[in-house]
Amino acid sequence: MYSLEFTVNGQLCQVAVDLKTTLLEVLRDKLFITSPKVGCNTGDCGTCSVLMNGKLVRSCITNALSAQGKEVTTIEGLAEAGELHPLQEAFHDNYGAQCGFCTPGMILASKALLDENPKPTREEAKEALSGNLCRCTGYGKIIDSVMAAAEQMAQAKS
């Protein structure tokens, strides 16, 4: 066993893992953070998406030890001081979430996009979310939500 020390949603964590433990297993089975889902467990569906040092990763195919010393953000860590992130508001207001299973990963993928490109075009948003599958919405409302959040964040800045 190895000792994994990393920060999850601002909190320092120490967990015993072995060489084949995935980041998803650590989050769900050891830390009981269940927003990253086991959709395919092969890196194809995006429901396990989390941010590691701000970059989008698929936690089901990320070795847990690669998070050593890093900062991991799940959707539980998006709200600040009780205020929802604009993306969370936008997904709720624009019906970007339907069954909710893809939603945490989808919002985190959207955050990774907006952090890098605050004013994406619809095409760029589609491209950025292309690794996250949704079977309910048909994606239209999801892209609407991302565009609405980008707009909202731009207005808040100016």
Added chain:
Amino acid sequence: MTMKVVGQRVKRYDGMAHVTGETRFVDDVIVPGTLTIKAFRSPVAKGNIKDLDTSAAEAMPGVAGVITAEDVPCNAYGLVPDQPVLVEKAVRYKGEPIAAVAAVDEDTAVEAINKIKLDIEEEKPVFDPLEAMKPDAPKVRPEGNVFMFGERPFRQIILGDVEEGFKKADIIVENEYLHPSLEHAQLEPQASLAVPDAGGKLTIYTVSQALYFHLGQLLGILQMEPDKVQCKQWAPRTGSSWRHNAGFSDINYVGGTVGGGFGAKNDIHADHVTALLALKTGQPCKWRWTREEDLLYSTFRGAWRMTIKDGITKDGRIVARQIKSIRDAGAYSTLNFYVVDKHSFLAAGPYFIENVYVQGYCVYTNKPPASSMRGFGITPATFATEVQIDKIATQLGMDPWEIRFVNAFRKGEHTATRRVVNSVALVEVMQKLAEKAGVDLPDKLMTMTSTERG
């Protein structure tokens, strides 16, 4: 009067929990000491089990329980109870569950599964419904490969007289349409968690889309109140294992949060096995199917072969429509027969046709059981009949829009099952669609209404 909800945009009642990650799906319910379940599935599509040896798996450290057909009180379930929870002798599709293991963790469960020894006599399977319908075809099921709708091997819908209708027609258009099988690919795989209490009662966390159907079926399988529930291995359609009111207090069935279903969760996939293992081990048991298992072995939309013969007069009016549809049901009835029912009732489409004859067949093959998916059997029928309309238009040299306008339901007309339609707006919907799509339709179509047949 201002309405609070009607006419207003209302946010999803569960939307806030979705965007904060608080929504708890079945796999997100974590109970200390929960065992992990894995299934031992058939390596062949058809065969006869000679011997099954689970002793090495049972002897493994970390294995809390192994179940086989012997452990299932009533090993037949479904609306028509024809599907075993675990195969006793006859394997009917590749991947059919034969045994299940509950162990301390996934690795141990997988290792235990690999230690189960199966001696199976492989038999010749049949995969094509047309082959399966032949008299000398390998038997998927002892009672025959074609589902019996009462005394007929097909669902029959008759309106008027198609032969007389064909005589009045100027042209006949006949085509065959194939619709492939489709997987729902809902993002939440099949999953179940069963938590026993000291009194032998169970709390089951389910992904079910049909809680009360499944609760009744589970009570039948578990025989928790043997006086009230009778096991029927194979019964005619009326003899369902589904019972109201039987032993409801023995199972606390927790559902309602479904991570996508689309019809994939209208049949029990996991709850029966988790319940049996929880009762056997006395410990909480969770079974989450892998994506691979879900894609390969869960229910799906079965494939269709549809033959449509239409008689049409020169003005584009369909005067007779004859449909023969064959549904590839896979190995068990599940909801297949209901899918064929709905298909047959509505296969003639949203058009008033005075002479209709539909035969809907439901045929068993050695494939995983198909079942419901969005629209049941109507969606494939719509695909076929709408392509057929385009082909009619080509043959008549008419605009396909016009064929649809000319035949669309008008108020007070009726479907092939003589159901009078009073709330119809197909004509108006098509007019709106044409406008939105920038299609310039002739005045004679744009002035039509659903209230009268012009």
